[in-house]
Structures are given as C-alpha cells and as structure tokens.
Amino acid sequence: MTAPIGQTLDALDSPQLLIDLDVVDANLRRLFARLRERLVAVRVHFKSLKCAGLARYLRAAGVQNFLWREAQ
Numbered sequence: 001m002t003a004p005i006g007q008t009l010d011a012l013d014s015p016q017l018l019i020d021l022d023v024v025d026a027n028l029r030r031l032f033a034r035l036r037e038r039l040v041a042v043r044v045h046f047k048s049l050k051c052a053g054l055a056r057y058l059r060a061a062g063v064q065n066f067l068w069r070e071a072q
Contacts, residue, residue, distance in 0.1 A: 017051060024054075028061050043067050 012018075035042060043065040044058060055066065 019054060021057070024057070025061070028058070028063075032062060041065055 031042060042063050044055075044063055045067045
C-alpha cells in the first residue's frame with residue numbers, strides 16, 4: 001500500500017479512512033474551550049474511535065482520558 005497523501009480519491013484503496021486534521025483541530029479547540037469553562041475533562045469513547053493513529057493524535061492534542069468497552 002502506498003502513502004495516500006497527495007493521491008486522488010479514486011486512486012485510494014477502499015475502504016479508506018480520510019481525516020481532515022484542520023477540522024479535527026478546530027473541533028478540539030471549541031470542545032476544550034467550552035469544557036474548560038465548566039471544569040469538565042474530555043473523555044473519548046474509544047470503541048467509536050477504532051483508529052490508533054487518531055487516538056495518538058488526540059492524546060498529543062490534550063485528550064487525557066479514553067473510555068474503552070469491549071464490543072457486545
């Protein structure tokens with residue numbers, strides 16, 4: 001598999017997870033700002049995430065807690 005960066009959409013393997021990190025960053029800034037006002041910590045439900053790379057990205061962005069539950 002080749003790196004997807006710079007490829008056209010029709011050249012990507014399917015299925016393919018594509019994430020716009022600018023959107024993720026903007027959403028995180030808004031989320032952290034609103035929760036900071038209420039003194040609430042961010043806790044990501046990891047079952048819905050299912051992407052280790054995104055989890056590492058969120059951790060680096062300041063998410064400190066992940067909730068993990070086995071699939072039922």
